[in-house]
Each structure stands twice: as structure tokens, then as C-alpha cells.
Amino acid sequence: MRKSILIALLLLLVIASLGLAACGNESSSGTLIDDEGREVSVPANPQRIVSLGAPITEILFALDLGDRIVATDDYSDYPDEAKSIAKVGAPWPGFSTETILNQEPDLILSSKGTIVRELEPYGVPVFVLQPSDIAGIYEDIRLIGRMSGKKKQASDLVDSLTARVSGVTDKTGSLTDEQKPTVYYEIDATNPTSPYTVGSGTFQDELIALAGGNNIGDTQSGWYQISMEAIADADPDMIILEDYQYGVSPESVGARSPAWAGLSAVKNGRVYAVEDSDLTSLYGPRIVDGLEVLARMIHPELFSEGG
Amino acid sequence: MRIFTGPRRHISIILLLLLVLITCVMVATAVGSVSIAFGDVIKICWNKVTPFDFTPTWRAVDETIVLQIRLPRVIGGALVGAALATAGVLFQGLLRNPMADPYIIGTSAGSALGATVAMLLPVSTAFLGFGMVPVLAFAGALSTVFLVYYLARVGGRTPVVSMLLAGFVVSAMLTALMFLMITISDTLHSRFASVYGFLMGGISVSGWGQIAVAGPIIFVGIVVARLWSFRLNAFALGEEGAAHVGVEVERNKALFLALGSVLTAAAVSISGLIGFVGLVIPHALRLVLGPDHRILLPASALAGAGFLVIADLLARTVASPRELPVGIITALIGAPVFLYLLRRGGKEYSL
Numbered sequence: 001m002r003k004s005i006l007i008a009l010l011l012l013l014v015i016a017s018l019g020l021a022a023c024g025n026e027s028s029s030g031t032l033i034d035d036e037g038r039e040v041s042v043p044a045n046p047q048r049i050v051s052l053g054a055p056i057t058e059i060l061f062a063l064d065l066g067d068r069i070v071a072t073d074d075y076s077d078y079p080d081e082a083k084s085i086a087k088v089g090a091p092w093p094g095f096s097t098e099t100i101l102n103q104e105p106d107l108i109l110s111s112k113g114t115i116v117r118e119l120e121p122y123g124v125p126v127f128v129l130q131p132s133d134i135a136g137i138y139e140d141i142r143l144i145g146r147m148s149g150k151k152k153q154a155s156d157l158v159d160s161l162t163a164r165v166s167g168v169t170d171k172t173g174s175l176t177d178e179q180k181p182t183v184y185y186e187i188d189a190t191n192p193t194s195p196y197t198v199g200s201g202t203f204q205d206e207l208i209a210l211a212g213g214n215n216i217g218d219t220q221s222g223w224y225q226i227s228m229e230a231i232a233d234a235d236p237d238m239i240i241l242e243d244y245q246y247g248v249s250p251e252s253v254g255a256r257s258p259a260w261a262g263l264s265a266v267k268n269g270r271v272y273a274v275e276d277s278d279l280t281s282l283y284g285p286r287i288v289d290g291l292e293v294l295a296r297m298i299h300p301e302l303f304s305e306g307g
Numbered sequence: 308m309r310i311f312t313g314p315r316r317h318i319s320i321i322l323l324l325l326l327v328l329i330t331c332v333m334v335a336t337a338v339g340s341v342s343i344a345f346g347d348v349i350k351i352c353w354n355k356v357t358p359f360d361f362t363p364t365w366r367a368v369d370e371t372i373v374l375q376i377r378l379p380r381v382i383g384g385a386l387v388g389a390a391l392a393t394a395g396v397l398f399q400g401l402l403r404n405p406m407a408d409p410y411i412i413g414t415s416a417g418s419a420l421g422a423t424v425a426m427l428l429p430v431s432t433a434f435l436g437f438g439m440v441p442v443l444a445f446a447g448a449l450s451t452v453f454l455v456y457y458l459a460r461v462g463g464r465t466p467v468v469s470m471l472l473a474g475f476v477v478s479a480m481l482t483a484l485m486f487l488m489i490t491i492s493d494t495l496h497s498r499f500a501s502v503y504g505f506l507m508g509g510i511s512v513s514g515w516g517q518i519a520v521a522g523p524i525i526f527v528g529i530v531v532a533r534l535w536s537f538r539l540n541a542f543a544l545g546e547e548g549a550a551h552v553g554v555e556v557e558r559n560k561a562l563f564l565a566l567g568s569v570l571t572a573a574a575v576s577i578s579g580l581i582g583f584v585g586l587v588i589p590h591a592l593r594l595v596l597g598p599d600h601r602i603l604l605p606a607s608a609l610a611g612a613g614f615l616v617i618a619d620l621l622a623r624t625v626a627s628p629r630e631l632p633v634g635i636i637t638a639l640i641g642a643p644v645f646l647y648l649l650r651r652g653g654k655e656y657s658l
Contacts, residue, residue, distance in 0.1 A: 075493070092499075093490050190426060190440055190501035191511040191579075193380060194623070194630040220629050223500065228513060229372050230628035233341040246498060247429035257514025259375040 032143065034128040035136070036112060042125055042147045046107035049148075050088065050100055053111035056129055057082050058284030059141055060109075062157055063150045070103040078278065078286070091115065097122075107147070131283050133206055134165065141285070157285060164288045165210065168295045171302045172212030181237035181298060183213040184265070187223060188243050192256045194225040203287060204242070204280050211295040212302070213238075232259055239265045240297060242280060244273035272297045317602045324609035328385065331613040335381045335620040336373065340627035343369050352378070375514060383512030383521070383577055384619040384633075385612035388584055390525040390574035392611025393532050395585030396604050397567035400539040401560060402467050408586035409571040412470065412564070413451040416478035418575040420485045421447025422505045426498050427488065437517060440505070441576035448572035451477060456564060465560060467546075507632030508581030510619050521573045528570040529608045536600035539563070543598060583637040584611050584618075587645045594648045614641070 031041045050071045051057040057076035060069055066079075071086040073095070086103065089095035095115045100108065105124055110116055112130040119126045127147075129140045138158045145154020172180075185204055189195035198204040199220040208215045216234040217226055241248050250271035254261040265271055274280055279290030296303045337348045343365065350361040351373045363370070394409035402411070410416075421443035428439055455477050459469035489495045489502060512518060532539075538559050541549040546556045571585075588611040589603065596602055615633070618640065622633040 090496075092496065188498055188501045190438070190498070191504055191509050192438070192513040193376075193511050194509060196500055217628075225504070225509075225630040227340040227623050227628045227630050228376050229339050229341045229623075232368055232372050232376055235368055246426070246494065257375065257516065259371055259514060262371055262375070 032127070032147065035130040035140070036116070036128045038128065040125050040127045042127060043106050045149050046105075046147065048103065048105045048107070050103055050105040050108045051076060051110075052088070052095065052100075052108065052113075052115060053129065054078065054278070055282040055284035056109045056111070056144075057085075058282070058286060059129075059144055062285045063141070063145055063148070063153045065144070065148055065150060068148070070105060071100060078284075109144070129283075132201065133203070134210075134287060137283050137285075137287060138162070140283070161285060161288050165291060168212075168291055168303075169210055172210065172295065172299065175212050175299075177214070180212050180214045181270075182216050182234060183208050183238050183240055183298065184216050184231055184234070184236040185240045186243055186248075188246065189248065189256070191225070192260070193228050195228075195231075196223055197226045198222075199224055203283065203290075207280060207287070207291050207294050208240075208298070210291055211298045213294070213298040228259060232263065235264050237265060237268075238270040238272065238298065239263070240272050240274060240294070242274045242277050244275060245277050249273065320596065320602060321605055321609065324606055324613070328609050328613040328616070331616040331620075332381055332385060335384070335616045336378055338620060338624060339372065339377050340623060340630075341369075341372055343373065348373055379515050379518050380510055380512050380619070380623075381616055382518055384510045384616045386518070386522055386525045387510060387574040387578040387581065388588075388611040388613070388615025388618075389529060389608040390570040390611075391581065391585035391615070392588040392607040393529050393604060394567040394570040394574070395611075396589040396600065396607045397532060397539065397563050397570075398585075399589055400542055400600060401563045401567070402471065403542065403545070404467070404471065405590070406586075408582075409567065409574070410580065410582075410585070412474040412568065413455045413478045413481070414448040414568060414571045414575065415580050416481035416485070417451025418444040418448035418572065419502075419506060419580065420451075420481045421445070422579070423485045423488055423495060423502055426501060427492055427495055429494075437520070437576075441511070441517070444505070444579075445572045445576040448575050449568055451481065452564065452568040456561070464557060470564075504632060505579040506634075508579040508634030508637075509622070509630070509632050510578050510615075512577050517577050521577050524573045525570060528566060528573070529604070532566060532570075533601070533604050535559075535563070535566075536604050539600040539604075540598075578633070581615070581634045581637055583634070583641045584615055587641050588614060591645050591648050 031039050034040050047068055048070045049060065049065065049068050051060055051069055052073045054073065054075045054077065057069065057072050058078055060066060061079050061082065066081055069085055071088045072082060074087045074090040076082045076085070088099045091113045097118055100119065101122055108119060108124055108126045109129055110126055112128055116126050116128055131137045131140050138161065141158055142154050145151045185198050185208060187196040187198060197217040198215065199222050200218045201221045202223065205215050205218055216231070216236050239253060241250060250273055253271050254266040260266060274293065279286050279293060337345045347365045347369060351365065351370050354360045355374055391409050398407040398409060398411055399405065422440045425439035425443040430439060455470060455474045456465060458477065459465050459473040461469065489499060495502065538554050541552050541554040544552065550556050589607050592603055592607050592610055596606055615637065618636040619633050621636045622631045625631065
């Protein structure tokens with residue numbers, strides 16, 4: 001009995017190594033499982049890719065696949081070259097199916113959304129990429145590399161991102177709970193009584209944790225409106241404003257009301273602005289830039305400017 | 308005028324409702340997403356208003372939460388509820404339309420457009436706790452009513468039907484404009500959660516500064532409405548009937564419209580668009596108390612205040628520390644209560 005298991009394992013190993021050797025750095029056509037659990041049969045080495053998601057476009061460019069993109073969603077604006085690629089709409093108010101099909105794509109990479117079902121009848125493979133954490137981003141980079149013959153580049157990119165993440169976590173990983181400042185992370189405070197914050201399961205929450213902070217909003221999941229009472233009660237050590245992009249300056253927080261002015265973070269001047277929210281909210285390779293930005297805010301003593 | 312009842316009954320009804328409101332305010336101040344002992348809440352308030360102090364056995368932050376966050380918000384909710392219910396009575400009486408609510412003449416669309424424009428502006432001026440959103444929401448609401456009134460005015464008269472139609476059409480246009488802006492602006496697009504928050508309503512009082520501005524406007528508005536309640540009763544006779552009992556119809560129409568709109572705009576500026584209160588509280592009280600505005604107006608104001616205080620309490624505690632839009636709660640608990648009253652009466656009911 002034990003012997004047969006051993007043989008089976010050996011056989012598996014042989015098959016697996018054969019498979020790996022066969023792949024090399026060429027693209028493999030075949031059936032892959034996307035982030036929605038759909039089985040999608042992807043063509044070998046697609047040449048006309050439509051990207052319906054700004055972070056997907058960023059990944060494609062990072063893998064030197066920019067010149068194979070024939071169209072993107074309206075929000076794909078990074079790197080600069082992406083701006084000049086044909087645009088086909090956005091999840092809201094909607095994509096133009098005809099404009100997408102008019103590009104005669106051989107592969108459509110898309111974020112989750114109704115457009116995926118809408119495109120299914122036309123015979124073009126639609127592969128959904130919607131990672132929910134940084135490990136998922138690595139996975140998706142590898143998947144894109146695998147379908148488009150850029151396995152080596154994908155694995156190099158993931159290695160360099162992993163190394164940079166380690167550069168942060170090597171310093172923050174050993175911190176005790178007391179050494180981790182509590183963070184209130186603000187998305188939008190149009191209603192300053194119950195501003196939007198980030199809970200568990202968001203990229204921002206993961207970044208705060210990796211950067212050595214303690215997100216006060218992580219008792220709930222997703223984006224949500226947190227009660228001002230809960231913020232005052234937690235009295236966070238620092239406030240990070242992602243709504244800086246809407247004109248909310250760190251100085252303006254204390255002017256909202258005496259309760260805001262009384263928060264320790266405001267009194268101690270530990271209110272920071274995320275100047276480019278694309279770094280912290282999009283699942284592209286730049287999320288590691290976002291991590292480094294947050295790490296410098298949360299632990300300036302560990303991360304010198306530019307380090 | 309047999310429908311009018313004696314003042315003695317009025318006083319006891321008002322006292323009863325006042326007592327209910329005070330109870331609601333106390334409960335809502337005692338309960339929140341952060342739990343603070345009821346005794347401590349009382350002592351914190353006592354220390355604030357009297358020269359005799361209990362020795363604090365509570366955390367400093369508890370005092371901030373009760374006095375700077377929870378109490379202003381509860382009072383804000385009471386003011387908004389009172390303003391919306393009063394405005395609802397005014398519009399229903401003035402327009403003699405059972406579907407009338409404070410938003411019927413275009414205040415909702417006007418304020419929503421104003422709030423949306425404010426969210427587009429890359430500034431974060433905070434003045435007395437007011438950002439750009441409440442200021443532009445207030446301005447949007449009032450200017451829309453002014454526009455509708457002007458459009459509906461024909462030869463020195465402003466027929467009710469013209470006003471309703473003009474209000475509907477202007478609202479549709481402004482709403483379309485708002486969604487157009489959201490559609491083409493990346494900023495608004497990514498801030499849609501906040502636009503949505505405004506449309507669903509949420510008490511947005513983060514300190515006493517806003518109460519100090521909106522409070523007097525709303526309080527004076529309600530007192531004036533009560534003083535004018537005879538004229539509103541006269542409107543129930545129809546415009547001709549009102550003229551017969553000596554009420555200047557056109558002038559009063561404009562006055563009531565202005566009064567109701569100022570109340571609504573003040574409410575909207577600190578709470579977004581809270582539905583249901585202004586429509587249903589007046590109807591519910593009319594079912595119970597009858598149509599005399601001398602009692603209906605103050606009773607609606609008090610009941611609206613208590614109702615919204617409780618609705619907001621639920622909005623901020625049922626999923627705490629997550630907050631829900633209060634507009635969802637007002638409809639979900641208000642509708643069954645109203646339907647119960649409607650069925651229980653068993654008699655046909657008219658405005």
C-alpha cells in the first residue's frame with residue numbers, strides 16, 4: 001500500500017516536471033481558471049488584448065505587453081503610453097460592447113463586472129482578474145505571464161515585488177502590538193459624522209498591517225461608514241487621508257469640529273495625506289509603492305525618506 | 308368649524324409628545340456604538356449644565372463622545388425631524404395634495420445637485436463645522452423653489468397645479484444634470500458612495516457649530532408656522548373659501564412656500580435627503596388628531612423629532628461601528644407603523 005502511494009507520487013512528480021519543461025517561456029494555450037472560478041480557454045500567445053481594468057493595464061505594461069493592448073477601459077492612464085490606447089468605456093455607466101469587439105481582440109482581460117457576461121456570447125475569451133490581496137496580485141501577474149509567453153518576466157516582476165515587500169516587513173514584522181500605531185484611514189468624509197473608512201479584506205487594510213500599523217476599522221469588512229464615536233473611542237495614533245485627492249488637507253481635519261480637533265493624532269500633528277490613491281487602491285504592481293509610502297508615514301523612524 | 312377642538316386637549320397632547328421626545332433624546336444619548344454606562348452619561352451632562360460636579364469616574368473620551376459627538380447629533384436629528392414634519396404639514400395643507408412632502412417642489416433635486424457640485428470642488432473649507440456640501444445643498448434647495456415658483460407664476464397667480472408640474476419637471480431636469488455630472492466626472496464617480504449617502508440621508512452633525520446655525524432657523528420656522536396655522540386651516544376650504552374668510556391667497560401661498568422651503572433646506576443641509584418623515588408623520592398625526600393645523604403643526608414637529616431621533620439611533624447602532632443611511636430606517640420602520648394606523652382607523656380619511 002505504502003509502496004503504491006510512493007510510486008504514484010513519483011509518477012506525479014515526473015509528469016509535473018515534464019509539464020514544466022514543456023512550458024519553458026512559451027505561452028501555453030489551454031484552459032485556465034480565472035479569479036471568478038470560471039474555466040476560460042485562452043489562446044496561445046494572444047496578440048490583440050483588451051484590458052478592462054486600470055491595474056490590468058499596468059500589469060501588462062510591466063510585462064512589456066503594452067504593445068499588444070488594442071483597447072482599455074477609460075481609467076487606464078498609467079503608464080503614460082496607456083493614455084493613447086483606444087478607450088472602450090468604464091464599468092459605470094457602461095462599456096461599449098461594439099467598440100470592444102470592433103478591435104477584434106483575441107483575449108479580453110477584465111475586472112469583475114456585468115461586462116463579463118455581456119461579452120461571453122461573442123466567442124472571445126474573457127478572463128477575469130480580481131485579486132483580493134497582494135498574494136493574489138502575484139498570482140495574476142504569473143497568470144498573465146503564462147498566457148502571453150512572458151513567464152520569465154512575470155516571475156522576475158513577482159520576485160522584485162516580493163523583495164520590496166520583504167524590505168518593509170523585515171523591519172515591521174518583529175514589532176510588538178504596542179509598537180504599532182493605531183491608524184484611522186479615511187476614504188471620504190463628506191459626512192464628517194460617519195466618514196467612509198476601510199475594513200478588513202481591502203488592499204488598504206493589508207497595506208496598513210504590512211507597514212506595521214493597526215487599522216482601527218478592521219472589525220468590519222470592506223468600505224463602510226464608521227461612526228465618529230468609534231473613532232473618538234479608539235483615539236487613533238494617526239490619521240491617513242485618502243480623500244486628499246478631493247481637496248481634504250491634513251490641516252483641515254481639526255477644523256471639522258471640537259471632537260475631531262481633540263483626537264490625539266490631530267493634536268500631535270500625525271495626520272497624513274495619500275497623494276496618489278492609485279497606489280493604495282489598485283491591484284497593480286504599484287501597490288508596493290503604496291506600501292512603501294504608508295510604511296514611511298507609519299514608521300518614519302524605520303524608513304528614512306527615499307529608503 | 309366643528310373639527311376644531313378645545314385648547315385644553317391640545318395642551319395635554321403637546322405635553323405628552325414633549326415627554327415622549329425627551330425620553331427619545333435621553334435614550335438616544337445614552338446608547339451608541341461605544342457603550343457608556345447610563346449613570347455616567349447622566350453625570351457627564353449634569354456636570355456640563357450645573358455648577359455642581361460629580362467626580363469623574365469615566366474616561367475623558369467618554370465626555371467627548373457624549374457632549375461633542377452624540378448629543379449634538381441627537382439634537383440635530385430632532386431638529387431635522389421636526390423641520391421635515393412641519394414642512395410636510397405646510398406643503399400638504401398648502402397644496403391640498405396628500406402626496407405632498409417637503410421635497411415636492413424641487414428642494415430634493417436642487418439640494419442634491421448643489422451637494423454634487425460641492426463634491427466636485429477640490430476644496431475642504433470647514434466653517435462652523437459646515438463644509439461646502441451643506442452650504443451648496445441649502446442654496447440649491449432654496450434657489451430651485453424660487454425658480455419653480457417663478458416658472459409657475461402666471462398673471463399674478465400661482466396655481467397649485469402649475470407649481471406641482473413645474474416642480475416635477477424642474478426636479479427631473481436637475482436630477483438628470485446631477486447624474487450627467489456623476490457620469491462624466493472621474494472625481495464624482497469615485498465619490499459616488501458619498502453622493503449616495505446624501506441621497507439616502509444621514510445626520511451629518513459633527514459638533515455644536517452646525518446646531519447653532521440650523522437650530523435657530525428651524526425653531527423660528529416652526530414657531531412661525533404655528534402662528535400662521537389659522538391661515539393654513541383656511542386653505543383647507545379651497546383657495547376661494549380661504550379668500551372668503553379673509554385670507555390673502557396668493558401672498559400667503561408665497562409665504563408658506565418660503566417658510567416650508569427654508570425649513571426643508573435647513574434640514575437637508577445637515578442631513579441629506581431623508582425620505583418618509585415629511586410625508587408620513589403629518590398623515591399619521593392627522594389620522595389620530597384630525598386636520599386642525601393649530602394642533603397638527605406642533606404635534607407633527609414633536610413627533611417628527613422623536614421619530615427621527617429613534618431612527619437615527621437605530622441607524623448608528625444596529626450594525627455598529629458601521630453606520631447605515633438613516634433614510635433606510637425611516638422607511639422601514641415608518642411604513643408599517645403608518646399602515647397600522649391607516650388600517651386601524653377603519654374610516655375613510657381625507658386631507
